[in-house]
Amino acid sequence: MTAQTLILYALACVAIAATPGPTMLLALSNGMLGGMRRAAWGIAGACLGSATVIAVVALGLGSLLAASHWLFEGLRVAGVLYLAWLGLRMWRAPTPDLRTALARTPQDDAQRGLALLRSLAVALSNPKAVFFFAAFLPQFVDVRQSQVPQYALLGGIFIGIDLLLMLAYAGAGTQAVRWMSQRSLRWLNRGCGGGMWLLAGVLALGRRPGT
Structure with missing residues (x-):
């Protein structure tokens, strides 16, 4: 593998990762609701999910998903329902507040764990990601x-490029709490929710590659 390759x-990864997806929206929302501490746990979950999907592709298990219609459809439905629920x-979600977003509370540990699990579940419940990596990575x-x-x-x-971009989204969320009005923050978080519904719709309407 050459340096040019x-x-x-890396340039292709930047272009792909820069497109807002569910993990980016979660990073932004976590940054608003819980500051960088909670966002960092969510980002860790998303990175773990991506690493798992890439490992699955490297082991050749992506072909099993491609061959099984029921496995693909079951995973796709689970992904749609989960994105819609998120x-x-x-x-x-309640309107973010600067004091609650930056202060430590007894519920912090539980919320951070939930942030990690939600991002991990998003990364693992999208069968399109397996097909994407299965088609994209072998070219290099x-x-x-x-x-x-x-x-x-x-x-x-x-994962490194994706991590940096998610940190940027999370940082934007924490700054939004500092500078935006409560009404604007409420609608920004609702915009993230609407983005999740849009992504759920795209996943619901999409077809299995090769069909």
């Missing part, structure tokens, strides 16, 4: 060399 791959939670793999280290390197680069 890695640079091209959208509802965001829509109904040199079949003449050992493939596992290459997948590990490519996966690490993608």
Whole structure:
């Protein structure tokens, strides 16, 4: 794998990761509701989910999902329902407040754990992600060399870029609490909820690749 290949791959990852998705919206919402502490746990869950999906692709298990209609549809329905539920939670969430977002409360540990699990579930419940990585990563793999280290390197680069962008979204959420009015914050969080519903609709209407 050449340096030129890695640079091209990194640029492609930036373009892909910059597109707002469910984990980005969760990072923004977590930043508003719980500050960078809660957002960091959610980001960790999203990174763990991406690493798991990439490992599945590297092991060749993506072909099993491609071959099984029922497995794909079951995972897709679960993903749609989960994104719709998250959208509802965001829509109904209380208006963020600077003092509660930055102060430590007894419920912090539980909320951070929930943030991690929600982001992990989002990353794992989208079968399109498996197909995407299965189609995207092999284009940059040199079949003449050992493939596992290459997948590990490519996966690490993608996750690193995704991590930086999620941190930026979370940071934007914490700054929004400082500078925006309570009414504006409420509608910004509802906008994140609406984005989740939109993504759920896209996943619901999408078809399995190759059909």
